[in-house]
Amino acid sequence: MMFETTPLRDVMVITPKVFGDERGFFLESWNARVFAEAGLDLGFVQDNHSRSSRGILRGLHYQTQHTQGKLVRVVAGSVFDVAVDLRRSSPSFGKWFGVELSASNQQMLWVPPGFAHGFYVTSDSADFQYKCTDFYDPASEVALAWNDPTVGIEWPVPEGESPALSGKDAEGLAWDAIPLFD
Structure with missing residues (x-):
């Protein structure tokens, strides 16, 4: 696996080795030893799977208690995936990073x-x-407003369109109103 740093401290793009031929492919998406050797000694307790249609935006979510680290990937289709640093002590505090994750590029984001x-x-x-x-x-759980101007995420939403949001996400909080981490 290849582990690439991003402009956000501690966020990584992970590209697995893919072994393929005319029959299909094989890849290893998680290996505790390989991740630990890359400095990510992680203990996962829950796996989730969602399906969404074009134009749906989910997030920006986090938890103030039982904070979650997430290893995310797309197994069918493609998304623009975003992380926003909420840690006051981080040099990348308040900044965001976005990357395309897709079934074809098979990348993951930590x-x-x-x-x-x-x-x-x-x-x-x-x-x-x-x-x-x-x-x-x-x-x-807290939802930061997806379109908060202080954060300024450049979502790939087509001109003249609005993303489809859940009720919770439509009521996301402004940057100045969210709880932050030290």
């Missing part, structure tokens, strides 16, 4: 605890899978 995370579906549909380092805790 989003550590202390980040808001979300994605926008750019294909007809996308199957999104992610491993979490802590359990889902709806009582401590």
